[in-house]
Amino acid sequence: MHNGTRLTRRGFGAMMLGTAAACARPVPVTEPAAPAPEVFMEGYGPIADAGYNLPGIPSKYLQGVNRRMSGIYNGEAPPNTIDVDPYAKFLYHVRADGTTTRYPVGVGRAGKSLRGGATIKLKREWPGWTPTQNMLRTEPEVYGPYRAGIPGGLRSPLGARALYLYRGSRDTYYRIHGTNDLGSIGNSGSAGCIRMFNQDVIHLYDQIEVPMQVLIRSPEESLRVDPENYERGVELPPKIIPPEELLGGDALAADRPPRFDDA
Secondary structure (H helix, E strand, O other): OHHHOOOOHHHHHHHHHHHHHHHOOOOOOOOOOOOOOOOOOOOOOOEEEOOEEEOOOOHHHOOOOOOOEEEEOOOOOOOOEEEEEOOOOEEEEEOOOOEEEEEEOEEEOOOOOOOEEEEEEEEEEOOOEOOOHHHHHHOHHHHHHHOOOEOOOOOOOOOOEEEEEEEOOEEEEEEEEEEOOHHHOOOEEEOOOEEEEHHHHHHHHHHOOOOEEEEEOOHHHHHHHOHHHOOOOOEOOOOOOOHHHHHOHHHHHOOOOOOOOOO
């Protein structure tokens, strides 16, 4: 080497060991930052109810008018009624003082919506669900696997609450109820029932007494009262959301033992 420097075998080995030691020094590991907790709109956060843990509603489902609002009622239904607009996809709880709470809803596909008037004669918390014979006959691929029914709980398509609609003493088999199918709210997609976010149907359930009259708007009334939102949303294909897709296994593990109702 230059300048008379001589690198011996021992010196070369020592240099290599020193280099290897330097390379083997532990490198500080930066832990990934914990994800920020999701922020929910007021009234749509997680709810612990009757032993069940309902998840919050992500804000992407609550954009624009697709959330609960209160104000002065400008419709045509009398006080102390439920006014449903299946064309604008809203349900109004009309109070005696002229105010209302408006909820977004999902309604029946074309030809499957309830029309005219009915009366809420029964309401239940965490109801079970069984498809009707008409559902099984007309859409066996959708409802056939559930012909034995689904017990009340997180798995039930009726969600956290159901209001049962009658005409006289006859059950119409139409319900106002909660749902796990969040994307159906604001659209047409059910077999005829009126779906609500679980947080909304719990809110409505606590506000009303039975019996209560329900009025379903005609197309003409919807156009008169709310032309801006007439035919809001789209028509969706029939489906039942597997709750594990929405809630996860941990939530379902806390579900209570089966309980069947005659829904």
